[in-house]
Every structure is written in structure tokens, then in C-alpha cells.
Amino acid sequence: MRSDRTLNLLRPCLLVLLSCVVLTAFTGCNILVPVTYAVQGAGQNPAEHELDQVKTLVFVDDLNSVLPRTVLRVRLAESISEELMRLDLVPTTVNPSDVMALVRSRERKSSRSSMSSIAEDAGVSQMIYIKVESFSGVVRSTQLRPTASIGIRVMHFDKGGRVFPETEINSTGSRPISVSLREVDPSKLRSSSDRRRVEQQLISKLAYETCKLFREHEARELGENLGIK
Numbered sequence: 001m002r003s004d005r006t007l008n009l010l011r012p013c014l015l016v017l018l019s020c021v022v023l024t025a026f027t028g029c030n031i032l033v034p035v036t037y038a039v040q041g042a043g044q045n046p047a048e049h050e051l052d053q054v055k056t057l058v059f060v061d062d063l064n065s066v067l068p069r070t071v072l073r074v075r076l077a078e079s080i081s082e083e084l085m086r087l088d089l090v091p092t093t094v095n096p097s098d099v100m101a102l103v104r105s106r107e108r109k110s111s112r113s114s115m116s117s118i119a120e121d122a123g124v125s126q127m128i129y130i131k132v133e134s135f136s137g138v139v140r141s142t143q144l145r146p147t148a149s150i151g152i153r154v155m156h157f158d159k160g161g162r163v164f165p166e167t168e169i170n171s172t173g174s175r176p177i178s179v180s181l182r183e184v185d186p187s188k189l190r191s192s193s194d195r196r197r198v199e200q201q202l203i204s205k206l207a208y209e210t211c212k213l214f215r216e217h218e219a220r221e222l223g224e225n226l227g228i229k
Helices: 002-027 032-040 071-086 096-109 115-122 192-212
Strands: 056-061 126-140 143-156 161-164 175-180
Touching: 056 071, 056 096, 056 115, 071 096, 071 126, 071 192, 096 115, 115 126, 115 143, 126 192, 143 192, 175 192
Parallel strands: 056 126
Antiparallel strands: 126 143, 143 161, 143 175
8 A cells, every 4th residue: 555655655756757869869858857856966065175073263454555445354253163163063153243353352452362372362273264355246247246355264273373274386375266247237236225235135145155164065955957047
């Protein structure tokens, strides 16, 4: 009885697959691509670096004042910190706002702080250092494509300093991350609320892509595999 019920449940799926095979054979269409993707998946990319399970500081540096608003430094650091903990990549993070305020106050009175001194102030041995490289909209004819890029280093001062990316000859010392949003009409970004919405979208995407470095993830998203994105 149970086997008959199972066959009844599977029969519609088998008919769909058979129809796809027939259609593909006669028309040469790509109707099997979604089915193949759903069954096989796109494969997994390993983490580029595994973070130690210790309290961690995410520190964002904007040396060249690239960000349109200072608060975005904190927003980016907070977004990455929250994503790291949501994914259980680290057990806890330090409030980046407090550390950045302390460093900013100290640098007004003296020279620039070193990474090791920042980590010491935060009471951590592991720090994810983010340098903002770009954050803007690129005009293409009548369209605007918001883009952003950062450089990432993982510092572990119980292990001698930088642990990711590995030190190599002619290396810049940072792992670059670049993101972009879909093109938008510049006329839709005239209000400050619209611009801030786009800024937050870039921040969220940077945080997501940063955390992908530290976890196993799908090689390609479904939309990318099917040519949707």
C-alpha cells in the first residue's frame, strides 16, 4: 500500500521530466537547465579563510574620506559584525561604534593608531580590518549604477599579525571585494531618503560578500545560473 502511494506521488514528477526530455530533443531548448540545477545544485565553494572562534573586532577605515557620510563607517562595521554572528562564524563581536569613537578621539590628539593598538584597545586578538576603496554611482548614459569596493585583512595578533590574505610577493596585502547594484534612473535619487536607501543596499551587499569569504557557500546563485541576474 505504501509503495503504491509513493508511486502515485512520483508519477507527476516523472511525467514532467519525460516531457522536458522530449521537448529538449525536438526543440533544442534549455528547459532542462532549471531541472538539472535543482537536482544537482551549483556546487560549493570552500571558505577562503576560517576565522578563529574568539571575540572579534570589525574595524572600518576610510583613509581618503571616500564615504559620503561618516556614519557609514559604523554602519558597515555593524552590518558585517551582525552577519558574522548570525552565521555563527564568530561567537561574539565588539561594538565597532565604541572602538571607532575612541580611535577617532585619540587620533585628533596624536598620530595615527596602529592595528595592534586598536585591537588592544578593543581587548581582542582577532580583527577584521576593512579599508574603503570606493563608494559611488557610475553614470552610464541616462542610468546610474551604484558601486562600492573595499579591501579586507584578517589580523590575529596571537599569531604574529596578518593571517588573511597570506603574504605573497607583489601582493597588495588586502583581499578586494567589489559590489554593484542594478542600474537606476538618477532622477529617482534626488531625495536624501532615496540616496540613503541605496547607500544601505551597498552596505548590506558588502557585508554579505565579506562574510562569504569565511564560510562555505554556493558557487553560483540560482538566478545567475539561469541567466536571470
